[in-house]
Amino acid sequence: xxxxxxxxxxxxxxxxxxxxxxxxxxxxxxxxxxxxxxxxxxxxxxxxxxxxxxxxxxxxxxxxxxxxxxxxxxxxxxxxxxxxxxxxxxxxxxxxxxxxxxxxxxxxxxxxxxxxxxxxxxxxxxxxxxxxxxxxxxxxxxxxxxxxxxxxxxxxxxxxxxxxxxxxxxxxxxxxxxxxxxxxxxxxxxxxxxxxxxxxxxxxxxxxxxxxxxxxxxxxxxxxxxxxxxxxxxxxxxxxxxxxxxxxxxxxxxxxxxxxxxxxxxxxxxxxx
Amino acid sequence: xxxxxxxxxxxxxxxxxxxxxxxxxxxxxxxxxxxxxxxxxxxxxxxxxxxxxxxxxxxxxxxxxxxxxxxxxxxxxxxxxxxxxxxxxxxxxxxxxxxxxxxxxxxxxxxxxxxxxxxxxxxxxxxxxxxxxxxxxxxxxxxxxxxxxxxxxxxxxxxxxxxxxxxxxxxxxxxxxxxxxxxxxxxxxxxxxxxxxxxxxxxxxxxxxxxxxxxxxxxxxxxxxxxxxxxxxxxxxxxxxxxxxxxxxxxxxxxxxxxxxxxxxxxxxxxxxxxxxxxxxxx
Numbered sequence: 001x002x003x004x005x006x007x008x009x010x011x012x013x014x015x016x017x018x019x020x021x022x023x024x025x026x027x028x029x030x031x032x033x034x035x036x037x038x039x040x041x042x043x044x045x046x047x048x049x050x051x052x053x054x055x056x057x058x059x060x061x062x063x064x065x066x067x068x069x070x071x072x073x074x075x076x077x078x079x080x081x082x083x084x085x086x087x088x089x090x091x092x093x094x095x096x097x098x099x100x101x102x103x104x105x106x107x108x109x110x111x112x113x114x115x116x117x118x119x120x121x122x123x124x125x126x127x128x129x130x131x132x133x134x135x136x137x138x139x140x141x142x143x144x145x146x147x148x149x150x151x152x153x154x155x156x157x158x159x160x161x162x163x164x165x166x167x168x169x170x171x172x173x174x175x176x177x178x179x180x181x182x183x184x185x186x187x188x189x190x191x192x193x194x195x196x197x198x199x200x201x202x203x204x205x206x207x208x209x210x211x212x213x214x215x216x217x218x219x220x221x222x223x224x225x226x227x228x229x230x231x232x233x234x235x236x237x238x239x240x241x242x243x244x245x246x247x248x249x250x251x252x253x254x255x256x257x258x259x260x261x262x263x264x265x266x267x268x269x270x271x272x273x
Numbered sequence: 274x275x276x277x278x279x280x281x282x283x284x285x286x287x288x289x290x291x292x293x294x295x296x297x298x299x300x301x302x303x304x305x306x307x308x309x310x311x312x313x314x315x316x317x318x319x320x321x322x323x324x325x326x327x328x329x330x331x332x333x334x335x336x337x338x339x340x341x342x343x344x345x346x347x348x349x350x351x352x353x354x355x356x357x358x359x360x361x362x363x364x365x366x367x368x369x370x371x372x373x374x375x376x377x378x379x380x381x382x383x384x385x386x387x388x389x390x391x392x393x394x395x396x397x398x399x400x401x402x403x404x405x406x407x408x409x410x411x412x413x414x415x416x417x418x419x420x421x422x423x424x425x426x427x428x429x430x431x432x433x434x435x436x437x438x439x440x441x442x443x444x445x446x447x448x449x450x451x452x453x454x455x456x457x458x459x460x461x462x463x464x465x466x467x468x469x470x471x472x473x474x475x476x477x478x479x480x481x482x483x484x485x486x487x488x489x490x491x492x493x494x495x496x497x498x499x500x501x502x503x504x505x506x507x508x509x510x511x512x513x514x515x516x517x518x519x520x521x522x523x524x525x526x527x528x529x530x531x532x533x534x535x536x537x538x539x540x541x542x543x544x545x546x547x548x549x550x551x552x553x554x555x556x
Contacts, residue, residue: 032462039469043478044318050479051322051329051337169294176303179310183317193325194317196414 011102019110033118037064044188055133058220061126063188068119070208072111074174077156082163082170100255108153140218140233147240148211154247155207161254185209190216210239276383283387308349308403315345315478320415339419339509342407344477347501350400354392355442356464358385358450363460372552381542385450389443397435422511430507434520440527441496447534451541457553476501496526
């Protein structure tokens with residue numbers, strides 16, 4: 001095998017392994033990660049019930065599942081290099097022959113594998129507690145779910161390069177981004193039933209919004225007839241695929257530019273600013 | 274007197290920690306965005322329920338929006354500062370600030386109280402701003418004006434309610450801080466769980482009576498529930514009698530929770546000193 005490809009794959013495997021091991025080696029992580037999304041989903045489910053819309057409970061729990069991944073993207077992808085910098089790990093990354101893009105891909109795969117147990121637990125608990133009515137088109141659900149995660153984690157990679165130039169403000173930016181993006185994406189409710197068309201169009205630049213729309217349509221139909229509007233689902237799938245590719249490309253370019261700039265200015269490994 | 278000076282110094286430390294990295298306007302703006310968004314999420318679900326459900330009539334809808342907007346912003350306010358003692362301890366162990374605090378006699382409680390008060394002050398500004406902004410967004414998004422009672426008297430009484438709630442939130446903070454002293458990992462997990470539980474049990478988003486017993490009884494006696502009820506009574510109904518009734522209950526519950534929190538923290542700190550774990554790092 002080409003030595004460069006070999007190093008790239010080995011780096012992906014190593015970073016995936018470290019992240020996965022850190023979660024599965026400590027089963028308490030599952031209990032810890034499931035907590036806040038569960039209570040948020042539970043509270044919003046009870047809100048749906050109290051306003052006479054029990055059929056909406058599924059949206060609340062689907063939202064909890066996807067928020068687990070969105071939180072992982074923000075806190076364990078976007079700001080990861082920032083923490084690595086503070087702990088001195090980032091210096092090791094840039095002085096080793098390991099490609100940064102491979103480290104990011106490994107981090108993404110490990111993040112998905114690590115978040116999956118808490119997301120699955122949340123989905124099972126929601127289903128057992130409330131049995132929300134669903135009308136899933138499983139092949140399309142699987143495809144949209146995979147594409148949503150791919151574009152979401154690609155966005156995490158792009159953000160991580162951006163966060164390389166940040167100092168302490170990374171945490172505050174994360175806190176400020178988490179809820180508004182969830183709201184605009186219609187994580188806990190179908191945006192198409194609540195937002196005006198202009199706001200829905202603006203939200204289409206967020207991978208989470210497109211993914212949530214597709215998942216809600218393929219899992220819960222969203223139509224009085226009970227049949228999902230497949231043309232909108234295919235539009236979302238196409239958008240997600242395009243976003244994934246564009247964001248991956250943007251992340252790779254941004255990383256190279258910022259890495260070069262950081263090396264020249266001598267600020268790439270500065271720990272606290 | 275030294276206690277007061279310590280508390281004031283800790284308030285300055287708290288503000289410096291929260292806003293020292295940027296200018297105050299940007300700092301406050303970033304902290305205001307999240308509660309606005311979470312409040313809007315709850316309001317949007319209510320709107321979808323109103324449009325597609327059968328329980329809310331058009332006449333009731335503005336009032337229901339008012340219930341949710343007050344509950345959601347005040348829940349965000351409570352959860353923003355009640356876990357600050359835990360954060361101060363956990364972060365303090367990492368940054369070696371906490372060992373510098375506890376080496377002086379009886380210094381941790383005023384330090385944590387000061388950090389809590391600093392966060393209370395900034396959270397009061399951000400949650401009040403988020404309440405106002407969410408009301409304006411609702412007007413544009415749902416075409417409904419929320420019937421909030423905004424008069425000098427109601428604003429003053431709302432301010433008093435916010436101040437009274439400090440006892441309960443600080444008490445909860447000290448209880449969680451007692452745990453954080455011993456935690457060597459996942460120190461943020463318990464406050465996150467407690468914060469999630471409060472969302473369900475404080476009646477912020479739906480009436481606690483809709484919970485099955487005994488959960489509804491638990492939610493009914495929490496000082497946070499009474500605080501939210503008192504705020505709704507004055508900001509939405511404009512009624513003074515129920516306001517003082519709920520505020521009195523919140524005050525009594527808050528004092529009890531604060532006493533319990535301080536006792537638990539004192540016991541935990543003494544035990545941690547004996548065991549030598551006060552400066553054990555969070556991993």
